[in-house]
Amino acid sequence: GRGWPTTPQPVATMPVSPVNSRKQQNLWLSVGPQPKKSISFTNTVKGGQTKGYLGANQSRMAMSKTLMVLPEIKTEKMNIPTVRTPIQVINALGVDVTPRPLYQQDPHMGTAKPNKLFTSQEGSYGSEYISSYSLYQNTINPSMLGQFTRSVLGSSTVSKSSVSTTDSIAEDLEEPSYRREKLTSFTDLRVMRATPEKIVTKEDLQKTIEIILTETETLRFFNLPTVMVSVESEEAAKVIRRNRTYETLCRNRLGNDLYVERMMQTINGAPKNKEVQCDKIVKEDKGIMSSTWDLYDSYNAMELSSLPTKQSMLESNTKASIVSKDHEPRVPGSTIEKNSEASSLMDIENVILTKIHDDEEDRSESIMKSDKFRQDLFFMERVLMENLFQPKLAAYRQLPVLKEPEPEEPEDFLEGEKLEQETEEEVKKEEEEEIEISTEQSTIPANLERLWSFSCDLTKGLNVSSLAWNKTNPDLLAVGYGHFGFKEQKRGLACCWSIKNPMWPERIYQSPYGVTAVDFSIGAPNLLAVGYHNGNIAIYNVQSNSNVPVLDSSESPQKHLGPVWQLQWIEQDRGTTGDDKREILVSISADGRISKWVIRKGLDCHDLMRLRRTTTSNSKRGGEKEKKGEALISRQAPGMCFAFHPKDTNIYLAGTEEGHIHKCSCSYNEQYLDTYRGHKGPVYKIAWNPFCHDVFLSCSADWGVIIWQQESTTPFLSFYPTTYVVYDVAWSPKSSYIFAAANESRVEIWDLHVSTLDPLIVNVANPGIKFTTVLFAKQTDCLLVGDSDGQVAVYELRNMPTTLDSGRGDIINTLLGPKPNR
């Protein structure tokens, strides 16, 4: 609803007299809709003019009559002083684009100008315009002028000049006041769309405004008729005929009297130069070395997030090239995530970037607290360790040991290496001779080489009570610290050590009670079960850094009442019930119960077995009967250890404080299947032979180590090497003949193939230290020995006789020689 009539009409006949001018305003206005200002020129009236060069501008309108009135009007117009009313140009968006005049006209100097203008404009582009403009101004019909102005200048509002020249001209030409009078009047009439003066209030905004949309008539802006016609169309014949006629015409044209060549002069538009001033455009050169990753980062950043990230990336990139740049404020809230294929965890989102701070202190504090910094420290420590322990770790991992180029090589290390080389050579020689190698032939006997020991301040003075490897991460070791005796009880500690850092444990779980048993889960290798001296069992998740156990049995009504001497996670086939292999935690404790713990919502406990006291005087089995006259304080026998059969997880052996070893089954919780009597004191450890499943090993406080055969309830082989309590025994994972035993004063490695009378290697403890636990490392030839001072020493077994491939399962027969009837 502009108020302009939408149909573009050709300019109607111009009224001759000024009187009629006003009536014709609408007509003139019809010209308006054409958005181009210049268009209106051609459409508006161009009457006859005084000057010849305006001839081309003849419009359809007859304006000639008005010329006669010209001089009068001219004079009239000249006398009227200029009154300037400000005119604003507002474009379609409502923005004020009023051009400011380059030339401020002195109003009193108006008279002389027009002539000058007229003359000066010759040949310039605008001359036509100007002259016609001036012509219009000189005409009687001010309406035309007004209309012209309007239409010329486009939109509905009167614009003084969209072309600045018009402005100057407008002022120069004498009719300003006259024109303006009209203009103002027209302004009132014409301006249909004015800037709204009233302020739009909130209510106005919320008022519903009716907008009626109607379809306009179709405006044709362009019509290009085709010059090609299909041969098959109806007009084809006509067109062909016409073409032929034309061809003949063209041919006839030459020399034909009907066609005469004549020249015509066309008026060329006079170009005009226009200069514009503007502020100096400040240019800045900025350079950056762009590299492959720079581009990659930028593209990545664009994909990932919005502009702030990119800015910060650019910032950081440009910063990178300038080392000494001042601190730039960081963009808020942006995190730069880098894609990295490196396995390390170091590319974690940086938490710091959420702050914009120029405060150095604050930032440095936040750096110290960031996760990434912690990670870096962690790795750094490991790297340091690696540097320190490199030879030892390499030996552990059975890698070629790095030789230091410096002259100050540690002496023993050098020796060790030489020895190794020598023995290797010898071993090779001997291998050629015979398969079996006895230790006497090699010059260096088998020995334990101490590599390093896990110890730190925290563990000093504590007694190592149990060791366990993690089932999936071969470098992770769990160590439980706690004293065995009731009187010696101190605080307890369960630590997770990593081979990569022998100086500080990865996880530390403290408790007021001594730890007596530890074991890692098989199915969920991050779960560590810890048994305490007070009968509690706690399960920790070692993946998290928290010290709080995931599960605890302290609240359970069926918790153990005595120290938990052994814990083991067992994967049991539950074929009968249809379940898959489920993992249970089995514990044996001094209260005489072997319990099975299942993790459901909490720790559920079931008793697998209650160990009852058996009388030893009569070789009774599963004795529930008591001998008359013996008053036993309790019918329960404290259990010390157990071992599940490697093949059949239903069968297990349990060792008691009485010295008996009972073979039990999970299916029966009252009766023993068998009892092995041989030990006189509490049985501290039982271990099945990993290769020969009929043989197991036990050690006891009666200074003895006994090898048993499953079918026989009497010992097969017994060893009483010392007069010290044997705390721990373990089979070697590599050979079925080798086992290790730790008693108070020394660690012994036995090789049954070599000798059943003497241990192969004996490692004597430092005075005051007792060896309490042994554990073989699975992949390497190393042995871990825990002692009563809180140290877990790692020894490498060197020069061990090579294991035989054959006869692994045949240990009994080999040892016995001709098969006896036992």
Place this chain on the structure above:
Amino acid sequence: MLGLGLPQRPPLVEETLKRIQSHKGVIGTMVVNAEGIPIRTTLDNSTTVQYAGLLHQLTMKARSTVRDIDPQNDLTFLRIRSKKHEIMVAPDKEYLLIVIQNPCE
């Protein structure tokens, strides 16, 4: 019932940093921010600033090298072994963690 009544352990970062500083053979430990201003250091200021400046440039170059070969890769750790000692740098956008160790001691 576990962990009650036992002394609280100091924050992990501080502890680890102290341990690193006290390790055998460690000559100096420095944490320097991106502008080269030391946050934590066990050496004197001038040495720290010198190390920081030089290592910063080297780290940039190393990182640029790694990423030019494969833009998806990134530098995680830098170790320089010299005749006398080993310099280990853990670089990051915000800081540099530098440890100088004499491994043979």
